[in-house]
Amino acid sequence: MSERLNIGMIGLGKMGLIRYKELLKHPYTYVTHGADPNEAHFAEYHGVECSTDSPHVLESDVDCIMIATPNRYTPDLVIAALDAGKHVFSEKPPGCSVDDIERIIEAEKRNPGLKLKFGFNHRYHAGIQEAKRIIDSGRLGRILWMRGVYGKAGGEGFEDSWRSDKDMSGSGILLDQGIHMLDLFRYFSGDFTEVKSMVSTAYWDIPMEDNAFALLRDEQGTVAMLHSSSTQWNHKFSLEIYCSDGLLSVNGILSSTRSYGDETISVARRQFDEGFDSGKPQIETIYFDTDPSWELEVENFVDSVLHDKAIVSGTSEDALKVMELVFKIYNDDR
Amino acid sequence: MKRVVIESGLHDSAIRPQTLLSEFRRLSIEDAKSFFSDPKELVEVACPACDSDQCHEAFQKEGFHFQECEECKSVYVSPRPSKVALAHYYQKSNATQYRVEHFQRETAEARRKYLLRALSNWLGRIVDEKGNVQSRIFVDMGSNSSVLFDEIQRLGLFDSSYAVNPLPGLDVELAKIGVTISQGGVSGAGVISALHQLENQFSPFDMVKAAGDMLSINGLFFFTTRTISGFDLQMLWAKAPYIFVPEHLNLLSVEGIDRLVHRAGLNIIELSTPGQLDLELTAQAREADPSVELPNFIEYLIEQRDKLAHNDFQAYLQKHRLSSHVRVAAYRREGIDA
Numbered sequence: 177m178s179e180r181l182n183i184g185m186i187g188l189g190k191m192g193l194i195r196y197k198e199l200l201k202h203p204y205t206y207v208t209h210g211a212d213p214n215e216a217h218f219a220e221y222h223g224v225e226c227s228t229d230s231p232h233v234l235e236s237d238v239d240c241i242m243i244a245t246p247n248r249y250t251p252d253l254v255i256a257a258l259d260a261g262k263h264v265f266s267e268k269p270p271g272c273s274v275d276d277i278e279r280i281i282e283a284e285k286r287n288p289g290l291k292l293k294f295g296f297n298h299r300y301h302a303g304i305q306e307a308k309r310i311i312d313s314g315r316l317g318r319i320l321w322m323r324g325v326y327g328k329a330g331g332e333g334f335e336d337s338w339r340s341d342k343d344m345s346g347s348g349i350l351l352d353q354g355i356h357m358l359d360l361f362r363y364f365s366g367d368f369t370e371v372k373s374m375v376s377t378a379y380w381d382i383p384m385e386d387n388a389f390a391l392l393r394d395e396q397g398t399v400a401m402l403h404s405s406s407t408q409w410n411h412k413f414s415l416e417i418y419c420s421d422g423l424l425s426v427n428g429i430l431s432s433t434r435s436y437g438d439e440t441i442s443v444a445r446r447q448f449d450e451g452f453d454s455g456k457p458q459i460e461t462i463y464f465d466t467d468p469s470w471e472l473e474v475e476n477f478v479d480s481v482l483h484d485k486a487i488v489s490g491t492s493e494d495a496l497k498v499m500e501l502v503f504k505i506y507n508d509d510r
Numbered sequence: 511m512k513r514v515v516i517e518s519g520l521h522d523s524a525i526r527p528q529t530l531l532s533e534f535r536r537l538s539i540e541d542a543k544s545f546f547s548d549p550k551e552l553v554e555v556a557c558p559a560c561d562s563d564q565c566h567e568a569f570q571k572e573g574f575h576f577q578e579c580e581e582c583k584s585v586y587v588s589p590r591p592s593k594v595a596l597a598h599y600y601q602k603s604n605a606t607q608y609r610v611e612h613f614q615r616e617t618a619e620a621r622r623k624y625l626l627r628a629l630s631n632w633l634g635r636i637v638d639e640k641g642n643v644q645s646r647i648f649v650d651m652g653s654n655s656s657v658l659f660d661e662i663q664r665l666g667l668f669d670s671s672y673a674v675n676p677l678p679g680l681d682v683e684l685a686k687i688g689v690t691i692s693q694g695g696v697s698g699a700g701v702i703s704a705l706h707q708l709e710n711q712f713s714p715f716d717m718v719k720a721a722g723d724m725l726s727i728n729g730l731f732f733f734t735t736r737t738i739s740g741f742d743l744q745m746l747w748a749k750a751p752y753i754f755v756p757e758h759l760n761l762l763s764v765e766g767i768d769r770l771v772h773r774a775g776l777n778i779i780e781l782s783t784p785g786q787l788d789l790e791l792t793a794q795a796r797e798a799d800p801s802v803e804l805p806n807f808i809e810y811l812i813e814q815r816d817k818l819a820h821n822d823f824q825a826y827l828q829k830h831r832l833s834s835h836v837r838v839a840a841y842r843r844e845g846i847d848a
Contacts, residue, residue, distance in 0.1 A: 309638045315631070445631070451623050458518035458628055460784070463829060465511060 181205045181478060184233035184262070185224075186253055187244035188212035191267050191295075193220055195242050198474040205478055209236045234260045240291075240481060243267065246344045247351070251276035254292070255283040263291040263481045265474075269355055270294055270495040272346025274503050277496045284492050293477045294490045296498075298356045299363055300469035300476075303426040303441045306462065307417065310424055310443060311364055317420030319365055322400040324357040324415045327408025328435075330380055334406070340382040348384030350375070351502055354404025359498045360415060361392065361400045363489075367497055368392035368400065371504040379407045390505045402505075411435040422446050422457075430467035439464045514782035514837075515828040516628065517821065522787045522794065524620040526752075530613050535754055537605040539572055542755050545591070545599045552589035558714045558759075559584040559766025561773070569748030574755045576748070582766035585738040587759045593712040596756060601678055610679040614655040622657050629705075629837075630661035633732055636839045637667055637701060640779060642728040645700030649674055649724060651717070652707040656683045662703075663687070672696045674724075698726045708735035709758050718774035725842040731776060732839050739764040740834020741788035741827050746795050749802050764831050767838060776840040784828050785835030789820050 183199055185192055188210050199205045210218070210226040211233045218226040225232070233241060234256050240263040243253050251271035257264045258280075270277040284292050298304055310316060328349075338344040339352055361368070370393040375385045386407050392400040413429040413436045422445040428437035441464075444457040452458060473490070480487050546552065556563045557579035564580035565588070577588050591599070600606050614621075637643070648668040650658055653676035662668065671689045673680070674696060684691060702721045708714045721731045736743070736753075738761040743750055753761070762770065764781065771778050793812045796802045804812075811823060827833040 306635075306639070310635060313634070313638045315634060443631075443635075450627070452519070456519060458516065458624070460628065460632070461515040461517075463513040463515070465513070 179204065179482075181240055181481060182238045183207045184209035184211075184236055184238035184241045185221075185244070186211045186230050186233050186241060186257075187249075187267075188217035188221060188226070189214070189244065192217070192242070192244040194470055195244060195265075195295075195474065196221060198470045199242075201471070202474060202478060204482060205474075209233045209238055230256070234262070239263060240265065240477075246338045247272050247346045248344045251280055254280050258283045258287045258290055258292065261287070261290070263477075265293050265295065265477045267295045268359075268495065269346075269351050269502075270492075270499065272351075274496070274499050277492065277499050281492050281496060291477070291480050291487055292492055293473075293480070293487045294492070294495045295473060296356065296359045296490045296494065297469040297473045298360055298429070299489055300472040301426075301429055301439065302464040302466065302468060303429070303439045303462075304360060304363075304415075306441050306464075307415070307424050307426050308363065311417065311419070316422035316424065316443075316445070319398050320418050320420060321398060322361055322365065322415065322417050324361065324400065325403045325405075325408075325412055326353055326357045326414075327403065327405030327412050328353060329409050329411060330386070330406040335381055340380070340384070342383045345384070347502075347506065348377075348382065348388075349386055349406040350388040350404045350505060353406075354388055354402060355498055355502055357402055357404060357415065358392075358501050359494065361402070362494065362497060362501075364417060365394060365398050365400065368394045368501060370394075371501065371508050373505040373508040375506060375509040385506075388505055390508075392501070411437075420446075430464065439467070511778060512780040512782065513829060513831060514780065514784045515825050516784040516786060517825065518624055518628065518786065520624045520786045522790055524624060525617050527617065530616060531752065534605060534608055534613050535752070537603070537608050538754055538757055541599065541603040541605045542572065542574075545603060546595060546756070549589075551592060551595060553592050553712075555586070555588045555590060555713075557582060557584055557766070558586050558711075558770070559762040560769045561715075571748055571753065572755060576761075579763075579766065582763050582769060583738065584760070584762040584766035586761065587755055590712065590759050591756060596710070596712050599756060606677055607679065609654060610677050618655060618657050621655075622661065626658050626661045629732075629734075630658070630665055632837075632839075633662070633701065633703070633730075634665045634667060636730060636732070636779060637665075640728070640841055641667075641730050642700050642726050643667075645698055645726040645729060646670070647672065647696060647699045647701075647726075649696050649699045649702040651675060651702060651704040651721065653677065653680060653684070653689075656680065656687055656689065658703065658705065659684070659687055659689050668700065672699075695720065695724050697724060699724045699729055700726060701730045701732065704731075704733040706734055706736070708733055708762070709760050710756055711760065714760050714762065714770055715774055718771060718776065722775050722842050727844045728841055730779075730839060730841050732837070734835065734837045735767070736761055736834050737764055737767065737783065737836040738762065738834070739832060740783060740785060740836075741832055742791040742795075743834045745792045745804060745808065746802060749795060749799060750791075751795055751798065752791070764836065767836060771838065771840050775842070777843050778838060778840045780839040781831070781836070782828070782838075783831045783833035783836045785833030786824060786828075787835070788827055788833050789824055
């Protein structure tokens with residue numbers, strides 16, 4: 177393999193463009209081929225040979241393929257890319273069903289020398305990274321419970337977007353956005369074995385859920401509570417982790433529109449044995465001014481490919497486990 | 511870069527009881543008159559933050575001239591006592607003795623509760639994030655009590671602790687908890703702290719540079735100081751009763767601190783102003799000194815709004831780096847001579 181990675185891209189819409197801009201900045205990547213059914217997207221990809229057909233990329237001499245397509249197309253494209261001998265970075269979710277990710281894993285096993293990573297970029301947000309360091313240090317003790325709220329407003333045209341087309345997306349807000357919060361629960365606490373849920377279509381005229389509420393419990397008894405919503409009229413991201421010796425809370429998540437507010441992490445120790453009033457500990461809130469998640473995630477993938485390192489975050493195993501959770505939440509309320 | 515907001519219910523009276531502070535201030539001003547009485551021994555300096563020589567007089571206090579830097583807006587005393595004169599002062603003055611024997615000892619537990627435990631937790635978090643975990647040496651520059659070492663040792667991150675150039679009178683207290691005293695320096699340190707030292711240094715640059723020289727690669731330097739960018743100092747300016755020479759030779763701006771740290775070869779991880787007392791100190795100063803005039807809005811806020819509004823206002827100052835208590839975490843880059 178050359179010292180710089182030749183990258184092809186399938187799916188040149190909003191997410192594809194975010195990834196493309198990161199690849200342009202990276203010293204060890206260049207993009208030569210792109211594919212998207214919508215030719216209007218080609219204009220942003222200067223110097224990239226673009227086509228409306230995915231074989232244009234799959235059959236090219238690129239080293240890696242980045243896939244940023246609606247959920248329906250993702251699994252077949254990931255499988256085709258792996259079978260074509262390409263390393264693959266794919267946006268989440270890895271399809272519309274658990275069966276989809278299982279098929280992907282079979283293809284991964286057929287091609288053991290190739291790297292496969294899924295884009296669960298929230299793990300790389302500065303607030304989440306800080307939270308992970310704090311939890312892993314053990315300074316706050318063991319995790320007792322977690323509570324995650326992740327919601328967006330849907331907005332104008334939401335009912336007509338591909339995300340609201342069941343055939344294209346598979347299901348609703350839980351698979352689209354709530355999956356990030358489930359992935360973060362797993363990131364901090366490992367796997368959950370027990371699931372209770374209520375899933376509803378409360379407002380939007382769409383054939384899938386616009387709200388999902390779930391309670392998860394792992395084998396150690398740690399409970400996580402999720403609310404995923406597309407009727408959150410004021411965008412919200414909140415992940416609270418309460419531990420035996422303290423708490424942390426990540427609020428807001430930096431996005432291009434800043435609609436989820438400032439990204440902060442608040443940290444406090446359980447200080448009622450340190451002279452502070454019960455319930456009024458000293459709270460320190462850190463504000464983060466930049467979102468390094470896209471850059472770090474791409475860097476992690478490129479580093480794995482160039483130096484033959486194992487993918488450690490966003491693996492197919494991570495994708496499988498989180499898809500299993502998503503569908504346990506759906507199934508529990510049926 | 512990170513910014514931080516802290517809420518702990520801290521009141522100034524807990525860490526700076528009025529009687530102790532008044533006596534310390536009285537002794538400091540009295541000592542300054544006797545130790546630095548000869549104007550010929552005072553030294554002109556450029557801006558201690560950005561090294562610019564473009565300045566104008568901001569105000570005078572107790573016969574000392576405070577200049578404001580045209581470039582970075584830091585405020586500093588020039589001319590000022592020489593390095594040698596300052597060293598002599600900190601060894602021999604009554605103010606220093608009072609500080610160690612009364613001020614620090616009598617406020618030790620409040621400082622531990624409200625400031626030093628949180629500070630050591632912060633330090634631990636940054637070490638987890640970016641520290642050189644191979645180097646298990648901790649150094650505190652200009653130590654004025656043993657409480658910080660107590661709290662740092664609780665983290666379990668270090669095998670040995672050094673107090674570099676501590677105030678006199680602390681030998682026994684420090685030795686009791688296994689802290690080695692060094693009058694020169696230490697090499698290969700993993701973490702160095704300097705709490706409220708920058709403001710009383712002849713040359714803040716020399717201090718930051720010295721810290722960099724003592725650090726291992728990727729070692730961390732933590733310091734706190736007062737900044738002129740803070741609300742209370744901007745409001746009170748020359749009338750801030752707790753600003754006096756030689757304790758406050760350098761009131762660097764947030765921008766000046768940023769430049770200073772980079773000039774000294776370190777990279778900033780965090781530059782925050784998590785002070786909790788700006789509004790309270792401003793209100794106290796106005797109450798104690800009828801000549802202090804505040805803008806109508808601030809008068810109104812203090813008089814007509816409750817603690818909740820005051821806390822929110824203070825949080826706003828913290829969030830936007832506008833409180834006068836600043837804390838900085840920086841690291842020594844690989845391949846760079848600090």
